[in-house]
Amino acid sequence: MADFGDSGLDAFRAEARDWLEANFPASLRKDLAALEAMVMSPEPPKGDFALWKERMGAKGWGVPTWPAQYGGGGLSREQARVLQQEMAAIGAVNPIVGMGVSMFGPTLLEYGTEAQKQKYIPDIVHGRIRWCQGFSEPGAGSDLASLQTRAEDKGDHFLVNGQKIWTSGAQWADMIFCLVRTDTTKKHEGISFVVFSMRQPGVEARPIRLIAGNSPFCETFITDVKVPKDDLIGPLNGGWSVAKRLLQHERSGMDGARRGPAQKVILGQVAKRYVGEDDQGRLADPDLRTRIVMNEMDQAALQATVRRAAQEAKGNSGPSATTSIMKNANMKIAQDRAELTLEFMGHQGLGWEGQDFAAAELSAVRGWLSGKAGSIYGGSNEVQNNIISKRILGLPDLTQSR
Incomplete structure (x- = not known):
C-alpha cells in the first residue's frame, strides 16, 4: 500500500x-439486505460472498487501520473513512466482522505478546x-469481578473449571477469550485473561432460547480444560485491566456508527405505506410524524457526536x-425506533x-x-451510568462514603 499522506x-x-470496482462481485450488488444477512449468518460463506470475503481479507481492508505487519490494511483513520465511503457508494459491506474484529483483536494488539499477535491476528484479519x-x-x-470460574496452575498449563452465561455465538465459535480466577484471596486482582x-473436550455450549424466538446466547460449561500458559493474555492476575479495555472496545461498537446501509431506512418513508399521506405528501398522522422526526434527529445527533469523538480521540491509543x-x-434511540415501527x-x-404478515413485519416484531x-x-x-458519573463527571462514590 502506497503512503499517500494526509494530502493524498x-x-x-x-x-x-x-x-472495489474490480473486486466486489457484481452479483452481491443486487440486494443489500441479503448481503448483510450473509455477513451476519453463522453459516460458512459460499459462492461470490466467499470470494468477496477472501479478497477483503487478503487486502487487509476488513480491518483497515490494523498494522500491516499482521495482515491489516495499515491505513490512517482518514483513509479508512474514505474506504468506508467508497464501499457505501458501490453497495459493498465489510464481510470481516465479529468479536475477533470488534473486541478481542484490538485488545490483543495492545496487551498481547508478539508471538500471540502473530498467532491470532492473521486469522482474525482473514x-x-x-x-x-x-x-x-x-x-x-x-458484579463481574465476583466471577468464580477457576484456573488452577498445573505447571506448564492452567486447568480451567466453571460456567459462563450469555456467551454470544458460543455454539458457532472456534475460540473464546475468557476471564478466570487465578487467585482466590483477592477480587479484582485475582482475575486473569486467557x-x-x-472445540476441545470439556467445553459444552447450550443455546438459550430467547423471547424473540432465536438463540444468540448460550450457557457454556467448562470442565477440566487445559489452557497453555502461552495463552495467558496480559499479566497473571492482571486480567481485570485487560477486560476493562476490551469492554471499552465492545461499547464503542454499540454506538450505532457501524450501521449498514440497509439499516439506514428513513422511518417516515416506511410509515407512509401504513398510515398514508396528507394533501402535502407528509405522513398523515402529525403526532407520529413529529416523534419519527425527533428519533431521526436523535440518530443524526448521535452520529455527529460519534464522529466528533473519533476526531478528538486521534491522539489516544483507543476508546x-x-x-x-x-x-x-x-x-435508547434504537429501542424508541423499534417502538415507533410497531x-x-x-x-x-x-x-x-x-x-398474513410480510417478512419485514415479522422481523420488526x-x-x-x-x-x-x-x-x-x-x-x-x-x-x-456509574462509569459516566465517576470517570467522566467526577462525581463521588456514595456507596463508599456512607
Missing part, C-alpha cells in the same frame, strides 16, 4: 474505488476464526469512558408467524423484542 486522500480514494466472550457467570453479572479453543455515553444513547404498522406489527436486551448486554445501563 484523493489518490487513495481513486485507488479504493478502482479496487475472518477464518469465530470468537466468543466468556465473561458473565450465573452469579457474576453486573484464550482457548471451543475511552465516553463509549458508555454512546452505548446508552444508541440503545406503532405505525398497527395490527401488522403484532405478527409472529404466518402468511422480533427485532423489537431482541432490542430490549440492548439495555443489558455490554454492561447494563445502570453500570454505564
Whole structure:
C-alpha cells in the first residue's frame, strides 16, 4: 500500500474505488439486505460472498487501520473513512466482522505478546476464526469481578473449571477469550485473561432460547480444560485491566456508527405505506410524524457526536469512558425506533408467524423484542451510568462514603 499522506486522500480514494470496482462481485450488488444477512449468518460463506470475503481479507481492508505487519490494511483513520465511503457508494459491506474484529483483536494488539499477535491476528484479519466472550457467570453479572470460574496452575498449563452465561455465538465459535480466577484471596486482582479453543473436550455450549424466538446466547460449561500458559493474555492476575479495555472496545461498537446501509431506512418513508399521506405528501398522522422526526434527529445527533469523538480521540491509543455515553444513547434511540415501527404498522406489527404478515413485519416484531436486551448486554445501563458519573463527571462514590 502506497503512503499517500494526509494530502493524498484523493489518490487513495481513486485507488479504493478502482479496487472495489474490480473486486466486489457484481452479483452481491443486487440486494443489500441479503448481503448483510450473509455477513451476519453463522453459516460458512459460499459462492461470490466467499470470494468477496477472501479478497477483503487478503487486502487487509476488513480491518483497515490494523498494522500491516499482521495482515491489516495499515491505513490512517482518514483513509479508512474514505474506504468506508467508497464501499457505501458501490453497495459493498465489510464481510470481516465479529468479536475477533470488534473486541478481542484490538485488545490483543495492545496487551498481547508478539508471538500471540502473530498467532491470532492473521486469522482474525482473514475472518477464518469465530470468537466468543466468556465473561458473565450465573452469579457474576453486573458484579463481574465476583466471577468464580477457576484456573488452577498445573505447571506448564492452567486447568480451567466453571460456567459462563450469555456467551454470544458460543455454539458457532472456534475460540473464546475468557476471564478466570487465578487467585482466590483477592477480587479484582485475582482475575486473569486467557484464550482457548471451543472445540476441545470439556467445553459444552447450550443455546438459550430467547423471547424473540432465536438463540444468540448460550450457557457454556467448562470442565477440566487445559489452557497453555502461552495463552495467558496480559499479566497473571492482571486480567481485570485487560477486560476493562476490551469492554471499552465492545461499547464503542454499540454506538450505532457501524450501521449498514440497509439499516439506514428513513422511518417516515416506511410509515407512509401504513398510515398514508396528507394533501402535502407528509405522513398523515402529525403526532407520529413529529416523534419519527425527533428519533431521526436523535440518530443524526448521535452520529455527529460519534464522529466528533473519533476526531478528538486521534491522539489516544483507543476508546475511552465516553463509549458508555454512546452505548446508552444508541440503545435508547434504537429501542424508541423499534417502538415507533410497531406503532405505525398497527395490527401488522403484532405478527409472529404466518402468511398474513410480510417478512419485514415479522422481523420488526422480533427485532423489537431482541432490542430490549440492548439495555443489558455490554454492561447494563445502570453500570454505564456509574462509569459516566465517576470517570467522566467526577462525581463521588456514595456507596463508599456512607
